[in-house]
Amino acid sequence: MRLRVDLLPHGTYPDVVLVIDVLRATTTAITYLERGADALLLTATPDVALALRSEGMRQDGARPDGESTPYLLGGERGGLPIPGFDFGNSPVEAAAQNFTGRTVVMNTTNGTVAAHTAAQSGKHVFLAALTNAHAAARRARATATEEIAIVCAGTDERVGLEDVYAAGVLAEYLLAMGESSIDDGARIALTVRRSSGNPLEALGSSVHGARLASLGLGEDVRYAAGLSTSTLVPTLVTGDDVPPGTLKFIAG
Ligand SMILES: O=C(O)[C@H](CS(=O)(=O)O)OP(=O)(O)O
Numbered sequence: 001m002r003l004r005v006d007l008l009p010h011g012t013y014p015d016v017v018l019v020i021d022v023l024r025a026t027t028t029a030i031t032y033l034e035r036g037a038d039a040l041l042l043t044a045t046p047d048v049a050l051a052l053r054s055e056g057m058r059q060d061g062a063r064p065d066g067e068s069t070p071y072l073l074g075g076e077r078g079g080l081p082i083p084g085f086d087f088g089n090s091p092v093e094a095a096a097q098n099f100t101g102r103t104v105v106m107n108t109t110n111g112t113v114a115a116h117t118a119a120q121s122g123k124h125v126f127l128a129a130l131t132n133a134h135a136a137a138r139r140a141r142a143t144a145t146e147e148i149a150i151v152c153a154g155t156d157e158r159v160g161l162e163d164v165y166a167a168g169v170l171a172e173y174l175l176a177m178g179e180s181s182i183d184d185g186a187r188i189a190l191t192v193r194r195s196s197g198n199p200l201e202a203l204g205s206s207v208h209g210a211r212l213a214s215l216g217l218g219e220d221v222r223y224a225a226g227l228s229t230s231t232l233v234p235t236l237v238t239g240d241d242v243p244p245g246t247l248k249f250i251a252g
Pocket residue numbers: 021023024025026076077078079080089108109110111112153154155156208212
């Protein structure tokens with residue numbers, strides 16, 4: 001088995017891909033499914049998300065529960081909610097809601113883009129964060145036949161300490177589960193994990209963690225630092241019901 005860590009999304013992925021965007025997209029995605037969402041649709045652009053909702057309203061009309069569409073929109077630009085969306089990209093906000101029976105359509109600056117890159121070639125694509133680290137590692141190990149690629153989303157095409165740290169946590173778990181050859185990306189991630197303190201210290205010291213704190217979103221950083229608080233692993237599925245320009249993830 002090969003274990004590979006890409007510090008930014010690039011290249012092609014022949015087998016299993018774990019996409020990480022700890023702050024905050026994959027942490028928030030896990031939370032939506034934890035809070036009962038039927039599915040997540042990760043869109044390529046905000047416009048695809050807005051068009052989906054308009055189309056859903058046109059087709060469905062009013063639903064019996066008084067809601068006009070099964071779609072709820074979550075996402076951000078510059079860390080703040082996108083105009084016309086229902087939610088930002090906050091796991092704390094998501095954890096306070098009940099999404100039963102709803103599909104959450106997500107678009108974010110980095111995480112949803114990384115998922116689209118991974119899905120272009122990956123055979124099995126999962127979303128991972130610190131909050132589901134152990135379950136995601138187990139799932140990857142059980143699924144892979146040749147390679148596990150951990151793909152860090154980064155921020156605006158720059159490497160993010162929070163994602164590399166989480167990749168190191170996943171790599172540690174994976175190496176404890178069986179032998180693998182590891183690339184230099186995995187060595188870097190393991191070194192960062194071992195030298196950056198506990199999860200909250202690591203996330204808090206990252207540029208993006210500090211930026212979120214300055215936006216008043218420090219509670220999201222604290223939430224994202226919760227290690228293996230969930231056993232849920234968002235899993236990419238395909239099928240005729242997946243709208244163009246989106247990736248569908250369900251709870252696995
Ligand atoms: O919401 C986030 O934390 C970031 C947004 S940004 O880096 O502040 O623009 O988005 P994500 O896609 O979750 O990295």
